[in-house]
């Protein structure tokens with residue numbers, strides 16, 4: 352590991368602890384007959400240092416999510432070494448320190464926004480009081496306080512992204528892994544997510560963020576890794592990668608004609624006219640768009656859905672302790688696995704609140720599936736919904752298919 356760090360030029364400027372160290376990290380997916388199918392991640396070396404924001408940038412299928420899942424211990428590497436906080440990603444203590452926003456959120460659609468945060472808080476063993484405090488602050492922070500009592504099944508894609516972000520922060524993690532955090536968000540939502548990431552950095556958090564959108568990465572990341580076909584094609588700080596060393600930019604206030612004439616005379620004394628250019632800098636389309644929307648908002652134009660996010664939750668402070676509880680259930684839940692009852696990990700007075708009723712309801716929902724989800728807002732993209740398929744399957748298995756169809760017809 353030390354060798355790898357020595358060879359990395361960025362380390363010299365930032366002698367901070369490594370949160371992630373990956374050497375020769377490889378993940379090969381195999382097919383049913385155990386034949387190699389795809390090298391999703393192919394022999395990559397990288398380091399994530401404490402307090403930095405690392406962007407994993409690459410087109411779809413370049414291996415970003417696979418890398419992230421290995422960091423989380425959800426996938427085993429086929430080869431190579433990987434340490435997160437100096438330990439195996441599968442270590443339970445490691446998982447406590449991590450917050451994860453999955454690419455596709457596996458949230459329980461019958462839980463309300465508030466109940467969702469309460470549920471994930473309970474997986475970290477937070478007290479009822481603490482869960483209430485954090486859920487309320489986080490909902491305000493991601494602009495969903497007005498929707499706190501609505502079931503997730505009714506949420507638009509952008510709102511689901513917001514509740515996913517709130518969920519990833521419920522344990523006040525030291526290290527956040529955000530897989531495509533801005534996907535499905537409008538430019539306003541994207542800007543808010545980016546501001547949120549910058550705020551997390553200010554509070555000393557370490558963040559790995561993946562995206563296929565260049566502007567997301569450019570605005571917030573200290574360092575970037577560009578993946579393509581499972582390999583690292585470029586990595587470095589943005590200025591290392593993007594600065595064009597062969598030219599200079601000088602920005603001044605608008606110069607009066609006399610000063611401009613002087614400047615031109617100086618330039619012409621050593622350069623030909625076609626060798627330099629003087630113009631006005633342009634703002635980005637994003638800046639312009641946000642400016643237009645902000646003006647409209649200040650004229651109190653009504654919009655629907657998620658509101659602009661509020662201020663940052665107070666408890667998300669660098670000084671506060673990470674709660675001591677297993678993050679395994681959390682990662683399992685995020686990876687779409689069924690939550691397990693873990694009564695021994697909770698304070699006795701909290702038990703009845705989450706364990707019995709809530710978990711049973713969740714199991715009922717995700718296994719049997721009842722009514723179809725309520726109509727979603729128009730901007731939503733279709734999600735995989737297996738409820739009809741599950742229903743059909745279970746009725747076929749129990750030989751009740753015909754009977755049920757008849758019942759439906761009668762309805």
Ligand SMILES: Nc1ncnc2c1ncn2[C@@H]1O[C@H](COP(=O)(O)OP(=O)(O)O)[C@@H](O)[C@H]1O
Pocket residue numbers: 380381388389390391409410411412413414415416417418
């Ligand atoms: N569970 C899987 N089984 C087989 N192939 C997979 C699996 N997950 C991902 N892949 C393949 O690995 C490659 C990288 O995928 P992924 O890491 O999801 O890319 P990205 O997140 O950059 O879009 C893709 O070719 C994808 O098809």
Ligand SMILES: [Mg+2]
Pocket residue numbers: 415416417454530
């Ligand atoms: Mg992905």
